[in-house]
Amino acid sequence: MIVDSAIYREGRRTECTTDFSHALEEARAEGHSFLWLGMYEPTEEEFARVRSEFALHPLAVEDALKAHQRPKLEVFDDSLFLVLKPVTYDDQADTVTASELMVFVGDSFVVTVRHGEASPLAAVRRRLEEHPEILRHGPGAVLYAVSDAVVDHYIEVAAELQLDLEELEAEVFAPVRGRDTRNTAAEIYAFKREVLEFRRATGPLAEPMARLQNPGVPFVHAHARPFFRDVDDHLTRANESVEGLDRLLSDILAAHLAQMGVRQNDDMRKISAWAALAAVPTLIAGVYGMNFENMPELKWHLGYPVILAVMVIIEISLYRLFKRRGWL
Numbered sequence: 001m002i003v004d005s006a007i008y009r010e011g012r013r014t015e016c017t018t019d020f021s022h023a024l025e026e027a028r029a030e031g032h033s034f035l036w037l038g039m040y041e042p043t044e045e046e047f048a049r050v051r052s053e054f055a056l057h058p059l060a061v062e063d064a065l066k067a068h069q070r071p072k073l074e075v076f077d078d079s080l081f082l083v084l085k086p087v088t089y090d091d092q093a094d095t096v097t098a099s100e101l102m103v104f105v106g107d108s109f110v111v112t113v114r115h116g117e118a119s120p121l122a123a124v125r126r127r128l129e130e131h132p133e134i135l136r137h138g139p140g141a142v143l144y145a146v147s148d149a150v151v152d153h154y155i156e157v158a159a160e161l162q163l164d165l166e167e168l169e170a171e172v173f174a175p176v177r178g179r180d181t182r183n184t185a186a187e188i189y190a191f192k193r194e195v196l197e198f199r200r201a202t203g204p205l206a207e208p209m210a211r212l213q214n215p216g217v218p219f220v221h222a223h224a225r226p227f228f229r230d231v232d233d234h235l236t237r238a239n240e241s242v243e244g245l246d247r248l249l250s251d252i253l254a255a256h257l258a259q260m261g262v263r264q265n266d267d268m269r270k271i272s273a274w275a276a277l278a279a280v281p282t283l284i285a286g287v288y289g290m291n292f293e294n295m296p297e298l299k300w301h302l303g304y305p306v307i308l309a310v311m312v313i314i315e316i317s318l319y320r321l322f323k324r325r326g327w328l
Helices: 020-030 044-054 058-066 123-128 139-172 181-213 222-288 303-324
Strands: 004-008 014-017 033-040 074-076 080-084 089-091 093-096 100-105 111-116
Touching: 004 020, 014 181, 020 033, 020 044, 033 044, 033 100, 033 123, 033 139, 044 058, 058 080, 058 100, 080 139, 089 139, 089 181, 093 181, 100 139, 111 139, 111 222, 123 139, 139 181, 139 222, 222 303
Parallel strands: 033 111
Antiparallel strands: 004 014, 004 033, 074 080, 080 100, 089 093, 100 111
């Protein structure tokens, strides 16, 4: 459905009718105006009129309707087509959710199509309308503002992920016994999956941002290229943060697995030590429990207390030895 539509003349908003063809003709005739149409999860029937009025390329229209696209930039004869993936992070559920935002830019129009709830479009439109001097630069200014808002939010999400990762790291290395190591490993894997989802949004966007700051891309004025270079710098920071998060998660997982191995070795040493303590009296009692006639100790009246004393001495000696070596 159509969420918002307006013509911007000299950066000032003026309402337009649903006759997009007439509004687009007005914007083109005036030369300093453009039409901005915003849509939310349109159906094929709803988008058919927009496609014909704005002469959008069929392949780009197909991508805009089906969604599930990687971030990309495509250049057609009459328009640019940019796919962005805004993300949101729920720090309560520790989940990263990616939406999709498609931007069509032409000589005198901007068409934005969003899928999902994570979208900065409403805030971007309000902010731009408060600064008409930016909107005077035309559709390229909208393309920059939308890209900048999405990428800046990437940095905020990366910072939130970093805080939660530090908490997870502290939990993994906390000197607490008895923690369910399977749940800890599952938490690390789940966090790594969320970082991967974030990476799918930020990584592929590097190539489109690099193209937008270079000459030869239509509908992007030369004076706008430094601004896209700034967006690309912020995107590089976000990608570096994602890379750092992924590497740190791999290190934490490796350290956790090493901890599990060390703890299992400790447990095996303790089990072996207690088994040795139990084996000595069992062995002695087994020997003297055979009741052969020719065992001289069986007729000795001090045999029982002496054997008990030997058992106690050996047990105490072994216990002190194992304790000194850290096995108990």
